[in-house]
Amino acid sequence: SHSSFGWEQAGAALAQKKAAMMDLGGFVRSAFPEADLPQLAYAPFPEIVPGVARYEDFSVNSIHVPANAKNKQGARDFVAYFYKPENLGAFLAAEGAIPPRNDCPPSKDPLVNAAVEELKKVVGTSQYYDRDTDPDMAQEGMAGLQEFMVKPERREQILKRLEKTRKRIFG
Known part of the structure; x- marks a missing residue:
């Protein structure tokens, strides 16, 4: 009954080795006990039709300035600071998210680094x-x-x- 599971239940099945693979972001690690995290690995989406260029699902977390912001310059200054590679990398590290920039420092998480390297090989991406x-x-x-x-x-x-x-x- 896999179609009735939310990602949390599916992630738990993966952690319990009752499932083998999921197309999901790094946040699935929250379903795993710390000792089992090394079993997680990144796998590129498999080729389905030979010769069709490779694409990947890639969700981007981002911050924007609303059109009706009261302090637009303050908001712009914050966004400029936030999106510096070292600041963005630190923010994304807590969730194990893949950075939308290719100049962020390498992650301490090998899963994130593997995903970053694979994303360099694709023709394009889409969000979910x-x-x-x-x-x-x-x-x-x-x-x-x-x-x-x-x-x-x-x-x-x-x-x-x-x-x-x-x-x-x-x-």
Whole structure:
């Protein structure tokens, strides 16, 4: 019943060696006892269609200045300070997040460093599907993915439903 798990439950199954792999950020380490952290490793997303360029899911944590900020110059000064490589690297280290800059100091976490090196080899990145698209499309897409994981023989029906939803939302 893998499609009924949230990431926390799936992470626990991974830590208990009841699952083998997850497509998830470094924060999955919070599901692991300290002694088991060395079993975590980074694996690039596998090639599905030979010859198609490599891309990766890569979520970026960022800070922005709101358009209606009362102290825009103070906010800009903070953002300039925050995004200095050494400051950004220190902020991201606590979560084990991958820096969105390639000039941050190396992490103390070998998992982060492995991901940084692999990301240098890809053609492009995307954030998580459910964050990057219209919420209605995301909901239908996630439901379709869950259905496909359980019933792959329904692939064509799922794709037709997703295409219908895409046309309704995006025209």
